[in-house]
Amino acid sequence: MKYELHFISIVAVMALSVPLGAFAISFSSQADMSLAVSPEFPRPGENIKVGVRSYVFDTLRANMQWYLNGKVVASGRGVAEQIFTADKVGSVMTIRVEAIAADGATYETSAVIPISDIDLIARALTYAPKSYRGTTLPTPGSVLEVYAVPYLYSGGAKLSAKNLIYEWSVNDQKISTQSGGGRVKLRAELPNLSGGEIKVSLKASNLSGSIYAVRSIKIAMKSPEVVFYKNDSLTGRGISALFNLRIPAGSAFSVIAEPYFMAMDSLSKAAILWKVGGLDITQASETPRILEISAPKDSSGGSTDFAVSIADATKLFQKAVGNLTVFAQ
Numbered sequence: 001m002k003y004e005l006h007f008i009s010i011v012a013v014m015a016l017s018v019p020l021g022a023f024a025i026s027f028s029s030q031a032d033m034s035l036a037v038s039p040e041f042p043r044p045g046e047n048i049k050v051g052v053r054s055y056v057f058d059t060l061r062a063n064m065q066w067y068l069n070g071k072v073v074a075s076g077r078g079v080a081e082q083i084f085t086a087d088k089v090g091s092v093m094t095i096r097v098e099a100i101a102a103d104g105a106t107y108e109t110s111a112v113i114p115i116s117d118i119d120l121i122a123r124a125l126t127y128a129p130k131s132y133r134g135t136t137l138p139t140p141g142s143v144l145e146v147y148a149v150p151y152l153y154s155g156g157a158k159l160s161a162k163n164l165i166y167e168w169s170v171n172d173q174k175i176s177t178q179s180g181g182g183r184v185k186l187r188a189e190l191p192n193l194s195g196g197e198i199k200v201s202l203k204a205s206n207l208s209g210s211i212y213a214v215r216s217i218k219i220a221m222k223s224p225e226v227v228f229y230k231n232d233s234l235t236g237r238g239i240s241a242l243f244n245l246r247i248p249a250g251s252a253f254s255v256i257a258e259p260y261f262m263a264m265d266s267l268s269k270a271a272i273l274w275k276v277g278g279l280d281i282t283q284a285s286e287t288p289r290i291l292e293i294s295a296p297k298d299s300s301g302g303s304t305d306f307a308v309s310i311a312d313a314t315k316l317f318q319k320a321v322g323n324l325t326v327f328a329q
Contacts, residue, residue, distance in 0.1 A: 032056045033099060033107040041213045042086040043117045050095055050111065052080040057101035067096040090153040091115045118204060118215045119149040126224075126261040129237065137222045140317035141192040142263035144219070146200050148184040152212040159212065169201040194317050196221050224262040226308055226322025231256040231290055244325045252294035257308045259289075259320040266312035275307040295328040303327045 033054045042048045052059050059080040066074040066082055074082055087093060096110040123145045124138035138144045148166060152159045162182040168175045170188050178186050190198060201216035230238035230245075231254045247253065259267060272288040274281050291306065304326050311319035 033097075033109045035095065035097065035109055035111040037095075037111055037113060041211070041215075042113065042115060043215075044086050044089050044115055046086045048084045048086055048093075048113065050082050050084060052097055052099065052109075054099075054107070057099070057103075057105065057107065059099070061102040062107075063100045065098045067094075067098075069094050070096075086113075086115050089115055089117050089151045090156065090158065092156075114153060114212070116150075116152040116213045118151065118202060118213050120200065120202060120215055120217045121147045121149065122200070122217060122219055123147070124261070125264050127258075127264055127267050128260055129258050131237075131239070132260075137261045138190055138198065138219055139222055139224050139261045139263060140190060140194055140196075141266065141312075141315040142190055142261075142318070143265070144186075144188050144190055144198065144200075146186045146188075146202075146217070148186075148202055148204070148215075150184070150204055150213070152204060154206075154212070159206075164204050164206065164212070167203040167205070169199075169203075171199050172201070190221060192315050192317055194223070222261055224310075224318065224320035225260050226257045226310065226320045227260055228255050228257055228322060228324045230254075242324060244327065246327045246329050247295050249295050249328045250297040252292070254290050254292045255306075255324065256287075257289045257291070257310065257322055259310045262310065262320050263312070263315070263318050266315055266318035267310070269314075270310045270312045270318070273309045273311075275309075277305055278307075293326060295326070 033052065033056065036051045036053055038049045039046065052064065060078040062080075063077050064075060064079040065072060066079070068084065084093065084095065093113040093115065094110060095113065097108070099107045101107065122138075124136045125143040125145065126136045126139055128134070128136050150159070150161050150164065152164065161184055165181055166183045167179045168183070168186045175186065175188065186200065188200075198219045198221060199216055200219065201214070203211060203214045205211045228242040229240070230242065232238070233254075237256055242255065259270075262270070274291055289308075289310070291308070293306070306324045306326065307322065309319065309321045
């Protein structure tokens with residue numbers, strides 16, 4: 001029994017005398033080495049920057065080996081950053097890095113990146129003629145609707161939009177009243193301030209709090225404006241905008257003022273004021289935005305300035321104005 005104790009003590013002394021670093025065996029944790037992924041929730045085709053971080057060893061002097069879905073894609077000393085391209089929606093990219101530090105210690109870490117997407121479709125509740133082919137634009141004091149169309153996956157299966165939790169924000173201020181389960185639509189009244197830009201953000205997650213995607217869009221606010229068109233009682237509004245107009249003396253015609261991107265609720269209660277040569281006139285037409293104009297036979301060579309104002313008295317920036325000069329020839 002005395003011999004066994006003596007033997008153990010000798011072994012212990014020998015183990016303590018072995019220089020540190022003689023064995024290449026080490027145990028790493030996420031705190032030893034991690035991956036920084038940007039953007040955190042990439043969309044298909046987007047570049048993903050992945051960098052190695054460590055407060056334990058010098059990454060510039062470490063020998064790195066990078067794997068994408070199990071295949072080596074890069075290696076070398078100090079190769080601490082890589083750029084990847086996000087795959088198709090529904091795919092999963094597993095990025096793993098093995099590192100051998102300058103002292104021979106080994107480390108390993110990985111990141112699993114699901115590729116999902118959310119389309120944000122904005123629609124301003126502002127006016128445009130039926131023939132207008134573009135998207136109506138938001139103006140100060142108007143209402144903006146944003147719809148989310150998610151393409152989110154988990155474990156290879158597409159997630160149901162109604163089973164997700166949506167957190168909406170406008171200009172980084174959370175809209176709690178319109179956030180929650182299955183709430184894929186945001187309806188926001190824009191501030192009654194001239195110009196500026198609106199940022200709408202959305203975070204989609206599940207009941208346990210796992211985030212699947214974060215998306216945002218920026219929308220510039222415009223000012224309402226009037227565009228004039230010829231108007232015919234039989235064929236309706238012309239297709240070409242008028243900025244100035246030349247007509248034969250002795251003729252008559254009508255023009256219509258179209259208040260592009262004026263808020264729909266403001267347009268319904270707006271006051272319409274016409275001026276001719278700077279003087280207010282009374283509009284007798286059943287449609288206040290239509291003005292009947294005639295050029296006397298003796299008006300050849302002259303010109304007349306017409307102006308219209310379409311304004312909501314309750315909203316300072318819900319006002320559209322336009323000017324038209326008519327030349328008689």
